Amino acid sequence: MAESIMSPDEIEVEMARIQRLREVLVRRESELRFMADDIQLCKDIMSLKQELRKVVTVPEREKTKKQRQWEEELILKIHKLVQKRDFLVDDAEVERLREQEEDKEMAEFLRQKLMPLEKLAREAAQNPQKPKRQVPDPPPSKPTITKSITIIKDCCGATQCCVM
Secondary structure: OOOOOOOHHHHHHHHHHHHHHHHHHHHHHHHHHHHHHHHHHHHHHHHHHHHHHHHHHOOHHHOOHHHHHHHHHHHHHHHHHHHHHHHHHHHHHHHHHHHHHHHHHHHHHHHHHHHHHHHHHHHHHHOOOOOOOOOOOOOOOOOOHHHHHHHHHHHOOOOOOOOO
């Protein structure tokens, strides 16, 4: 991990970007799970429908009691699977609408956070002669960003964790 000096605002924006990427990945995983469930339900429905077609081809007067029961069971199973799929589709739609709202909120947040940073960058580009402000070293008792990054790195499993 390359060490660099970042302002608290820059760190906050970077954290927001990382959170956004995580949300995108979680959403994609959710979409893939939905698609897999939908495909499996459709396969099951089609299989039961084929079985039902075989049972329905037998004339009603020639059907045994067992065949009639089987036909009813197939219809009920298909009905349950269709209801389950409808619920899945409705749930996916609610999730999609929730994600749209989250996207609007995140876009507004990033817009508000990035605007001041863009102004600072433009000002720095227009006035390159100004010397950078010297940041005094923090007192030894307070942890620095470098130490915090090391602690985070340790907790993430890169080296043996000293916090846990």
